[in-house]
Amino acid sequence: MRVLMVSHRFPPDAVAGVERYTESLAAELVAAGDRVTVATRRPGPGGVRTERETHPAGFDVLRFVGGSVDRSRPLHLADALDEEFARALADRSPEVVHVNHLIDLSPRFVSLARAEGAAVVVTLHDFWFACPRITLQRPDGSVCAGPEGGRACARHCFGDSGGDLSRWGLRSMYLRRVLESADLVLTPSPHVADWFREQGVAGVRAVPNGIAPPDWRPPTAPNPPARGRLTLAILGAVVPHKGHHIALEGIAAAGLPAVDLFVHGPVGDPEYVRRLRERAAEIAGLDLRLCGPYDPGDLDLLLEDVDALLAPSVWPETFCLVTREALVRGVPVLTTRLGALPDAVEEGVNGFLFDHDHPVELGRHLKRVWTEPALLERLREGARSTAVTLTSDHAVAIREAYAAARSEAGAHRVSPSAARAELEVLESLLVDFGLGDPPAREVA
Numbered sequence: 001m002r003v004l005m006v007s008h009r010f011p012p013d014a015v016a017g018v019e020r021y022t023e024s025l026a027a028e029l030v031a032a033g034d035r036v037t038v039a040t041r042r043p044g045p046g047g048v049r050t051e052r053e054t055h056p057a058g059f060d061v062l063r064f065v066g067g068s069v070d071r072s073r074p075l076h077l078a079d080a081l082d083e084e085f086a087r088a089l090a091d092r093s094p095e096v097v098h099v100n101h102l103i104d105l106s107p108r109f110v111s112l113a114r115a116e117g118a119a120v121v122v123t124l125h126d127f128w129f130a131c132p133r134i135t136l137q138r139p140d141g142s143v144c145a146g147p148e149g150g151r152a153c154a155r156h157c158f159g160d161s162g163g164d165l166s167r168w169g170l171r172s173m174y175l176r177r178v179l180e181s182a183d184l185v186l187t188p189s190p191h192v193a194d195w196f197r198e199q200g201v202a203g204v205r206a207v208p209n210g211i212a213p214p215d216w217r218p219p220t221a222p223n224p225p226a227r228g229r230l231t232l233a234i235l236g237a238v239v240p241h242k243g244h245h246i247a248l249e250g251i252a253a254a255g256l257p258a259v260d261l262f263v264h265g266p267v268g269d270p271e272y273v274r275r276l277r278e279r280a281a282e283i284a285g286l287d288l289r290l291c292g293p294y295d296p297g298d299l300d301l302l303l304e305d306v307d308a309l310l311a312p313s314v315w316p317e318t319f320c321l322v323t324r325e326a327l328v329r330g331v332p333v334l335t336t337r338l339g340a341l342p343d344a345v346e347e348g349v350n351g352f353l354f355d356h357d358h359p360v361e362l363g364r365h366l367k368r369v370w371t372e373p374a375l376l377e378r379l380r381e382g383a384r385s386t387a388v389t390l391t392s393d394h395a396v397a398i399r400e401a402y403a404a405a406r407s408e409a410g411a412h413r414v415s416p417s418a419a420r421a422e423l424e425v426l427e428s429l430l431v432d433f434g435l436g437d438p439p440a441r442e443v444a
Contacts, residue, residue, distance in 0.1 A: 001034045001402060004094035004118070006109060008101040010040035010061060015266070016237055017321055018125045020296060021209060022100050027057035028395035037062060037092050039085065041104050043069045048080040050087065062088050069104050072132070074171065075427060075436030078106040085109050089116045096121060096402045099182070103128050107178045108427075111420045114181065119405040122182045123207075124192055126318055129175045130199055132168070133157060135241050135315035143316060143338065146199055147172045167433040174426040176200060181423070184405040188319035189340035207401060210394025211324045214300050223373040224307055229258040230370050233306045233331075235322040238290070239268040243312035243336065244276055246359050250312070252283045253363025256370050260287050261310075264294040264302055296325075303329050307376065308369060311335035314356045320344065327351075327386040332379035334365055350382035 007022040026036045036059040042051075046066040053061040064084050070076040085105075089097075089112065097113035099122045113120050128134045131153075136144045138156045147153050150169030158168065176199070179185055185204045187193045193206040224230040232251075236242050244263065251259050261280075267273050273290065280288035294302060303309070309326035311317075316339025323333045323344045333351035335341045345351040354361040369376050430436045 001029075001096060001399070002092060002094045003029055003034050003036045003402065004088065004092055004097045004113075005036065005038045006097065006099045006102070006105065007038065007040050008103045008105055009042075010038055010063070013040075013042055015293060015296075017319075018101050020321065021125070023055075023057075024210075024212060024391050025395060025398060026055070026059050028391050029399070030058045032395060032399065034399075036060075037088070037094070039064070039088055041081075043067055043104065048077060048084055050084050064105075071103060073435045073437070074102075074107055074175065075430055078108055078427075078436065081106040082108050082112060086112055089113060089118070094118045095406060098123065098398075098402070100125060101128070102178075103134070107175060108423070110178050110182055111423060114183070114409075115420065119184070119402070119409040120182045121184045121186060121401060121405050122179060123186045123188070124196060124204075124318065125188065127195075127316075129179055130172065130196070132171065137241060137315050141314065146195075149173070164433065167435065170426060170429050170433055171435055174423065174430060177423055177426065183409045184401060186401060189343055191316075191340040191343070192318045205401070207397050208389045208394070209319050209321060210389040210391035211321055211328065212296065212391050214329050223376060224370050225373065229260055230256055230366065231260045231262070231305055231307050232310055232366075233262045233264065233303065233308075233326075234310050234312070235294070235302075235325070236265045236311075237268045238263060238265055238273055238276075240272050241313065241315045243314040243356060244272075245279065246312040246314060246336075246356060246362070247310045248276065248279050248283060248286075248288075249359035250310075250354070250362030250366060251286055253360045254366040254370070255363070256285060256366065258285045258287075259366075260289065262289050262291055262302070262306070264291045266293045299325055300329065303331050306331050308332045308334055308351070308366075308379075310362075311341060312356065312359075312362070313338060313341060315339070317341050324386075324388045327383045328388050330380050330384040332369075332376070332383050334362060344386065344388075346382065346386075348379075350379060350386050 005022055009019050026038055029036050039062045042063045042065045044066050048064055048067040051063045051065045055061055067077045097118045097120050110120050126134050127136050130147050138144050150172045153168035154165045179201050186207050188209045190206045193204040196204050280286050309331050311323050319340050326333055333345050336356040337353050338356055342353050352365040
């Protein structure tokens, strides 16, 4: 099968969840005999152009290099990006185009692919299609229930600048239409599938993401009191919505004599890191270690002596690879009750849940892990026994989804020409309201 995968970034430019997912799935598909190409974006100086690379796993990477980024306008540089994508479609002739993200790219990729006869599958890894802020978080940190046709965006998030209802209502309507024009829409969890169905997107299917199996299972570390320290870890980008500050408050509330907190992941917000360091310095017994980006192949080593993984996100995550990667290595998980995060955790069996706005609850869990050695042993055994989907199994499910999209292409959705006509009208209005680039001026 000829597959063209689309991701807003790709390693080595970024190694967050969507990028890691795209890379691992592409490798699995190649191993299964598919011909895979990845189309991605690398903003920078100069105009948009395509640079071709070959990945060690045996697939090509087409990077749309150059051009600026303006995430307030979903149609920014769409014309230039469409031109490069159209060339990729003509050159690769994909049977399936699998869109994993379109931020910093062009929403028109969906209709362009369908017009060329490819079946289009979209996986919703976050809430960007419905939420301009991506994470369903309002500026005050509270969780939003949805755009309400743009009303919630104008009222809660963009009231001071760009709060016009028509502007955000058009964005909401347009991107929902883009989703409706795909042949199949997938999500990594039932929670996200249900959420988008409630927003009016029909036919959404949940297909759990897969993780790479560990090379080996690390030996069980001695209990924390025997070592004299509790060892914790957080994996992922260091940004406010990942909730590192909640972890610090939970550790402070626990009042333990000695805690090592290893933070592995790229720094996305230097000011946030500065605040984390300042707060950590105020917590007696805490040694905060910011270790920077990590290679997923090093997870066995990074989690070897960790007593528990913290996933303190303050936004409703749509899955969470790192929680499964910890559990399969026998590391219990403590995470918030938001979104799909609780899906992998069974209270008291392989970890604990806590409210994202109540770090004292996290502190109580940490104190139990420290003071009850038998509990930690049970949690470790429960973690090792947790059923997880592996990347190979996920690839099988995705290939089945591709086959279904190809056989049913267009059967239950609007035709490519009709969809394109409606989208063009909405796009012209989006430009009028500042969500796209204005038409280029003709030179006399």
